[in-house]
Amino acid sequence: MPVTSADVARAAGVSRTTVSYVLNDTPGTNISEGTREQVLAAAARLGYAPSAAARALRRGQSDLVVCVLPDWPTGPVVDTVLDLLTDNLAERGLFLLVHHHRSSRPLRELWKAVTPRVVVGLTHFPADDLRALRQAGIEVVGAGDVDDDGHAGIDEGNQRALGALQVEHLGSRGHRRLAVATTQDGRLQEFAGLRADGIRQACARLELPAPPTAVVDPARPAAAVVRRWAAEGIEAVACYNDEIALAVLAGAREAGLDVPGDLAVMGLDDVPAAALTSPPLTTITQPSAAQAHHLAACVEAVLDGEPQPPWPTEPSRVVVRATT
Amino acid sequence: MPVTSADVARAAGVSRTTVSYVLNDTPGTNISEGTREQVLAAAARLGYAPSAAARALRRGQSDLVVCVLPDWPTGPVVDTVLDLLTDNLAERGLFLLVHHHRSSRPLRELWKAVTPRVVVGLTHFPADDLRALRQAGIEVVGAGDVDDDGHAGIDEGNQRALGALQVEHLGSRGHRRLAVATTQDGRLQEFAGLRADGIRQACARLELPAPPTAVVDPARPAAAVVRRWAAEGIEAVACYNDEIALAVLAGAREAGLDVPGDLAVMGLDDVPAAALTSPPLTTITQPSAAQAHHLAACVEAVLDGEPQPPWPTEPSRVVVRATT
DNA sequence: CTGAAAGCGCTTACAG
DNA sequence: CTGAAAGCGCTTACAG
Numbered sequence: 001m002p003v004t005s006a007d008v009a010r011a012a013g014v015s016r017t018t019v020s021y022v023l024n025d026t027p028g029t030n031i032s033e034g035t036r037e038q039v040l041a042a043a044a045r046l047g048y049a050p051s052a053a054a055r056a057l058r059r060g061q062s063d064l065v066v067c068v069l070p071d072w073p074t075g076p077v078v079d080t081v082l083d084l085l086t087d088n089l090a091e092r093g094l095f096l097l098v099h100h101h102r103s104s105r106p107l108r109e110l111w112k113a114v115t116p117r118v119v120v121g122l123t124h125f126p127a128d129d130l131r132a133l134r135q136a137g138i139e140v141v142g143a144g145d146v147d148d149d150g151h152a153g154i155d156e157g158n159q160r161a162l163g164a165l166q167v168e169h170l171g172s173r174g175h176r177r178l179a180v181a182t183t184q185d186g187r188l189q190e191f192a193g194l195r196a197d198g199i200r201q202a203c204a205r206l207e208l209p210a211p212p213t214a215v216v217d218p219a220r221p222a223a224a225v226v227r228r229w230a231a232e233g234i235e236a237v238a239c240y241n242d243e244i245a246l247a248v249l250a251g252a253r254e255a256g257l258d259v260p261g262d263l264a265v266m267g268l269d270d271v272p273a274a275a276l277t278s279p280p281l282t283t284i285t286q287p288s289a290a291q292a293h294h295l296a297a298c299v300e301a302v303l304d305g306e307p308q309p310p311w312p313t314e315p316s317r318v319v320v321r322a323t324t
Numbered sequence: 325m326p327v328t329s330a331d332v333a334r335a336a337g338v339s340r341t342t343v344s345y346v347l348n349d350t351p352g353t354n355i356s357e358g359t360r361e362q363v364l365a366a367a368a369r370l371g372y373a374p375s376a377a378a379r380a381l382r383r384g385q386s387d388l389v390v391c392v393l394p395d396w397p398t399g400p401v402v403d404t405v406l407d408l409l410t411d412n413l414a415e416r417g418l419f420l421l422v423h424h425h426r427s428s429r430p431l432r433e434l435w436k437a438v439t440p441r442v443v444v445g446l447t448h449f450p451a452d453d454l455r456a457l458r459q460a461g462i463e464v465v466g467a468g469d470v471d472d473d474g475h476a477g478i479d480e481g482n483q484r485a486l487g488a489l490q491v492e493h494l495g496s497r498g499h500r501r502l503a504v505a506t507t508q509d510g511r512l513q514e515f516a517g518l519r520a521d522g523i524r525q526a527c528a529r530l531e532l533p534a535p536p537t538a539v540v541d542p543a544r545p546a547a548a549v550v551r552r553w554a555a556e557g558i559e560a561v562a563c564y565n566d567e568i569a570l571a572v573l574a575g576a577r578e579a580g581l582d583v584p585g586d587l588a589v590m591g592l593d594d595v596p597a598a599a600l601t602s603p604p605l606t607t608i609t610q611p612s613a614a615q616a617h618h619l620a621a622c623v624e625a626v627l628d629g630e631p632q633p634p635w636p637t638e639p640s641r642v643v644v645r646a647t648t
Numbered sequence: 649c650t651g652a653a654a655g656c657g658c659t660t661a662c663a664g
Numbered sequence: 665c666t667g668a669a670a671g672c673g674c675t676t677a678c679a680g
Contacts, residue, residue, distance in 0.1 A: 004657060014666075014667090017659085047455060052386075053378075055436065057656090090429050100420070135370070220600075339650065
């Protein structure tokens with residue numbers, strides 16, 4: 001049913017070789033202008049679409065790079081990474097295809113359906129999948145558990161450091177009684193746990209009391225929790241991210257509390273809205289542009305058969321505004 | 325270099341047929357347990373990864389569905405669509421792969437690298453690309469210019485209706501002198517233009533003066549524009565989206581203006597933060613869940629060879645809060 | 649129950 | 665400058 005290059009060849013009155021040469025602009029060939037036009041016209045008339053599978057099989061490799069995204073919601077950082085990768089790869093004639101991984105489905109099934117040149121993993125890969133891919137000659141970049149060269153998608157140490165950074169800033173402002181506002185999103189619990197770990201460890205190190213944790217719904221003002229914190233003498237709250245911080249801020253306003261006088265609030269991410277709250281939100285910014293460029297550089301290196309560059313050491317920074 | 329099924333067959337001392345039967349769990353075959361284990365062990369030992377290209381070529385079709393995303397930033401609506409599609413397709417053994425389209429690169433190149441079963445287009449496709457895909461037996465769902473059956477990615481009429489909805493609400497609140505706050509994001513200009521069109525037409529219809537337009541940076545309070553509007557006697561501002569509205573709100577606060585007394589502000593999208601501003605933001609919510617389900621249903625219908633269901637008619641709705 | 653063989657559609661040395 | 669032919673790795677009728 002589908003039109004093949006043989007059909008085009010027949011219609012144009014030439015061989016399949018010629019069709020291939022014309023359609024791929026193969027260098028080193030010299031097809032007469034007339035023949036060329038015949039072929040192009042026949043292909044257009046028949047609506048010829050080449051078989052990607054046959055092409056890939058014959059050439060021994062595809063022009064595809066697959067990026068596997070984790071099962072949790074990703075933000076603008078990942079968008080930046082994806083855009084950058086798409087453009088960089090395009091310059092080499094490669095296409096980036098993104099797969100949103102669901103834990104319900106083993107990744108190994110995917111490799112039966114597509115054999116990419118490189119796999120970019122922003123999620124944790126089972127070790128044997130990783131091995132199988134590599135043995136099959138498919139390079140893997142940035143997977144969470146690639147521990148032999150220090151690259152990591154979910155960098156556990158980094159997540160803990162983020163929590164610690166919040167505590168250190170809040171402590172430096174003279175706050176001693178801290179609370180944690182966390183997310184209810186199940187897919188984010190791994191991160192939330194790691195960050196809470198970092199917060200607890202930092203509190204212990206600074207000899208601050210262990211902070212209570214509350215789940216906050218980002219869709220409505222967290223007035224009830226805020227009132228409870230006030231009653232308990234909590235002075236500052238470290239939020240899972242800016243979205244949660246917005247809800248805490250709105251809760252404080254509703255409860256009639258002064259921020260940061262009665263309660264200091266600290267976010268994480270530095271989304272645009274963080275600069276627009278009243279008072280403007282103190283938060284943490286991560287070096288996402290650097291991370292995106294690093295990942296793109298890793299893919300380039302792998303394509304060129306060079307060793308992957310070391311992970312950049314640019315740290316996350318506190319953006320001090322007015323809520324602490 | 326890569327391991328093939330022939331290598332596995334040799335290592336296991338069986339034929340390629342048997343390897344294929346075992347590895348694919350082909351129904352209707354009855355391989356002895358011993359043989360089966362031999363094959364599995366050999367495959368694991370050699371790190372065998374099947375060639376997706378050969379498989380697809382032989383079977384005449386791939387297990388891939390490609391979704392082409394537009395060149396502009398997408399929000400949570402698209403994420404919902406993608407998650408839903410991924411899960412629905414997984415039930416049929418299909419994988420969803422997402423491509424972020426860049427206008428710099430013609431889409432037709434992509435079809436040389438991958439031949440999906442279905443293409444889901446959330447962006448505008450050139451008409452001849454569309455024809456070529458269809459002639460090649462690849463179904464296309466939801467592309468922007470599929471005009472013969474009423475499906476549309478960028479629905480121009482809908483974009484205009486969104487602008488009109490803002491004007492109608494603002495007008496019903498008694499505001500006559502309107503302004504438009506638009507985005508500076510180049511990739512969004514097509515939408516911005518369409519919505520501004522809708523706003524102007526609605527103003528004309530309601531006999532309101534033509535509204536002036538200002539570009540607002542979502543990263544900082546729009547105090548300067550707000551002061552200018554106040555000086556010009558503007559009573560209400562229709563914002564391109566909630567992000568812009570947040571910047572206008574922050575600007576009004578900085579300028580010491582009362583919202584909605586001195587200036588009414590209306591957003592669009594109903595992001596979580598819209599319920600958390602002070603005062604809470606009046607905005608518009610789009611039936612995104614319905615749209616996601618519709619698109620998923622279209623893909624299912626196409627896979628089953630059935631006609632695509634009609635586009636749902638659920639309208640966008642004004643969410644009245646306190647800024648108007 | 650297992651194996652030998654054909655063929656999917658393409659690209660590319662090779663021959664003319 | 666153009667064509668006939670091989671072969672990429674797989675699956676699946678078909679034969680044994």
